[in-house]
Amino acid sequence: MILLRLKTICHFLILSILALSLLTPCHADTVYLKRGSALKGIVAEDYVDRIVYSTVDGEREILKSDILEIKYDEPIDNLVHLGDSAFKKGYYRVALRYYLMAQEINPGIKALNDKILHTETTIYKTPEIQKRERLAIKNEIISGRIIEKHAEAFDEKSVNEKLKKEFGVYISRKADGKFLIERVRNNSSFKKSGARKNDIIIAVWSKFCTYLSLEQFYKILSNPHESMINLTIERDVRLNGKTPMGAKLIMKWEGTVVESLLETGEAKKAGLKKGDIIAAIDKQSIRYTSLNTILKWTEKEGAKTITIHRKLTVFKTD
Numbered sequence: 001m002i003l004l005r006l007k008t009i010c011h012f013l014i015l016s017i018l019a020l021s022l023l024t025p026c027h028a029d030t031v032y033l034k035r036g037s038a039l040k041g042i043v044a045e046d047y048v049d050r051i052v053y054s055t056v057d058g059e060r061e062i063l064k065s066d067i068l069e070i071k072y073d074e075p076i077d078n079l080v081h082l083g084d085s086a087f088k089k090g091y092y093r094v095a096l097r098y099y100l101m102a103q104e105i106n107p108g109i110k111a112l113n114d115k116i117l118h119t120e121t122t123i124y125k126t127p128e129i130q131k132r133e134r135l136a137i138k139n140e141i142i143s144g145r146i147i148e149k150h151a152e153a154f155d156e157k158s159v160n161e162k163l164k165k166e167f168g169v170y171i172s173r174k175a176d177g178k179f180l181i182e183r184v185r186n187n188s189s190f191k192k193s194g195a196r197k198n199d200i201i202i203a204v205w206s207k208f209c210t211y212l213s214l215e216q217f218y219k220i221l222s223n224p225h226e227s228m229i230n231l232t233i234e235r236d237v238r239l240n241g242k243t244p245m246g247a248k249l250i251m252k253w254e255g256t257v258v259e260s261l262l263e264t265g266e267a268k269k270a271g272l273k274k275g276d277i278i279a280a281i282d283k284q285s286i287r288y289t290s291l292n293t294i295l296k297w298t299e300k301e302g303a304k305t306i307t308i309h310r311k312l313t314v315f316k317t318d
Contacts, residue, residue, distance in 0.1 A: 028040040028041055028042065028073055029041065029042055029043050029070060029071065029072050029073050029077070030070070030071045030073075031043070031051075031053060031062060031067055031069075031070050032067070032068045032069045032070070032071070033062075033066055033067060033068060034066055034067065034068045035066070039053065039055070039062075040055070041053050041054050041055035041056075042054045042055075043070065043072070043077075044059060044287070045208060046208065047208045047210055047211045048208070048209075048210075048211050048212050048216075049063060049064055049065075049211050050062060050063045050064055050211065051064065051067070051070075075105060076102045076105045076106055076109075076112075079098045079099070079101050079102035079105070080098070080099065080102050080112065080115070082098045083095040083096075083097075083098035083099045083102065083115065083119075084115075086098060087115075087119060092119055092122050092123045093123060095119050096116065096119045096120065096123065099112060099115050099116045099119060100116065103116060106253070108252075108253065109253050109254075110206070110253075110254055110311070111206035111254075112206075114205050114206035114230050115205065115206060115207075117205075117230070118205040118226075118230070121225065121226050121227065121228070122223075122225045122226065156172070156173070156214055159214045159215060159218045160172075162218060162222070163218060163221070164185070166221075166222060166316075167188060167189050167190050167221065167314065167316075168184065168185035168187070168188020168189060168190055168191065169181060169183065169184050169185065169188060169190040169195070170182045170183040170184075171201070171214075171217075173213075173214045173217075174200075176210075177210045177211040177212075178200050178201075178202065178210050178234075179200065179201040179209060179210075179214075179217060180198070180199075180200055181195055181196070181197060181198065181199045181200070181201065181233075182197065182198075183197060184196060184197055189314050189315055189316060189317055190314055192314075192315070193231070193312040193313055193314045193315075194310075194312050195231070195233060195312055195314075196235075198235075198236075199233040199234065199235050200233060200234040200235075201231055201232070201233055201234075202232050202233065202234050202309065203231070203232035204217075204220050204221065204229060204230070204231055204232075205229070205230050206230070206232065226316070227315065227316055228313055228314060228315045228316060229313070229314045229316070230311060230312075230313055231311070231312045231313075231314060232309055232310070232311055232312075233309070233310055233312055234279065234307060234308070234309055235307070235308055235310060236305050236306070236307050236308075237267075237270050237271055237272055237305070237306045237307075237308055238270065238303065238304075238305055238306075239266050239267065239270055239303065239304050239305075239306060240266065240303050241266075241300070241301050241302040241303050241304055242266075242301075243265075243266045244262075244265060244266065244299065245265060245266050245267045245298050245299060246261060246262035246264065246265015246266055246267050246268060247260070247261050247262070247265060247267040247268075247272060247298070248260045248261075249278065249291065249294065249295060249298070250291075251291050254277050255277045255278070255279065255287075255309075256277065256278040256286060256291065256294055257275065257276070257277055257278075258272055258273065258274055258275060258276040258277075258278070258308075259274065260274060261273070261274060267306075270306075272306070272308065273310065275310070275311070276308040276309070276310050277308060277309040277310070278294065278298075278306060278307070278308060279307045279308060279309050280306075280307035281294070281297050281298065281304060281305070281306060281307070282304050282305050283305065283307070
C-alpha cells in the first residue's frame with residue numbers, strides 16, 4: 001500500500017544511522033517467512049503478490065506466498081493492515097472503524113483518507129444505484145425468472161472494449177505489470193480527470209495496482225458501488241533546464257511534494273501542478289534522497305526528466 005511506502009521517508013534517518021552502526025533496527029517492521037526465518041526492516045511498497053522490503057543492505061522483493069506474517073512497528077500501520085484485511089473479507093464497517101482509528105493518530109495522510117473515502121462509498125451506495133438494484137430485484141420477482149450468472153470471458157481485447165465503452169480509455173498491461181494509458185477519448189471521464197496518453201496508472205484508491213491482471217484491474221475500476229474512482233498516475237515531465245524551475249518543494253509523508261509554482265517558472269510551463277509528488281529525476285528514484293540534494297538536482301543546468309505521481313478523480317457516468 002502507498003501508506004507503507006510513505007513511511008520510508010520518515011525512517012530514512014534511522015536507516016542511515018543503522019547502516020553506520022550495523023545495529024539491529026530499534027524501529028522496524030518484522031517479516032516472518034514460512035521457512036522459519038524473520039527479517040527486520042521497513043515495508044516500502046505493498047503489491048498484490050509481493051512486497052518491497054527495505055533494510056540497511058538495500059531493497060529486495062519478497063513474494064507474499066513466502067510470507068507467514070508481517071508485524072508492523074507503528075500502531076498506525078497495524079490499524080491500516082487490520083482495516084485492509086477486514087475490507088478484503090467484505091467487513092466494510094469494521095474496516096472503516098480501523099481506518100478512522102488510524103486517522104486519529106495522523107489525520108494528514110492522504111493515502112489513509114483515500115481508504116476512508118473508498119470504504120464509505122462502498123458502504124453508503126448512491127441512491128441511484130440502490131434504486132436500480134431494488135428495481136432489478138422487483139422485476140425478477142414479478143417475472144418469476146431464474147437468472148443464471150455465467151462467468152464472463154476476459155481477454156485484453158474484451159476488457160478494453162469495456163474500458164472504452166465505460167470510461168473512454170484504452171489501457172494495456174506492460175511487461176513490468178504496470179498499466180499504460182494508450183488512448184483517451186475526448187470528453188470521456190478519463191479525459192476530464194486530466195489523464196492523458198502515456199500516463200501510467202500505478203494505484204487505485206492509493207492501493208498499488210501493479211501486478212494485477214487486466215481483468216482484476218477492470219473489476220476494480222467498474223465496481224458498481226462507486227460513483228467515482230481515485231487514481232494515482234505516473235507521468236514524465238521534461239524540463240530544458242535553461243531557466244529556473246520555479247517550484248517550491250517540501251518533504252511530506254507522501255514524499256517530495258510540489259508546494260507552490262511560479263507562474264513564469266519552467267515547471268509550471270512544463271505541466272507540473274501543486275500537490276504533485278516528485279518520484280524520480282532522470283529515472284533515478286529519490287525515495288531515500290534528502291531534500292537539499294533533490295533541490296540541487298532540480299536547479300542544475302541542463303535538460304532533465306522529472307517523474308511525478310499525481311492524484312486524479314474519475315467520475316463515472318451512466
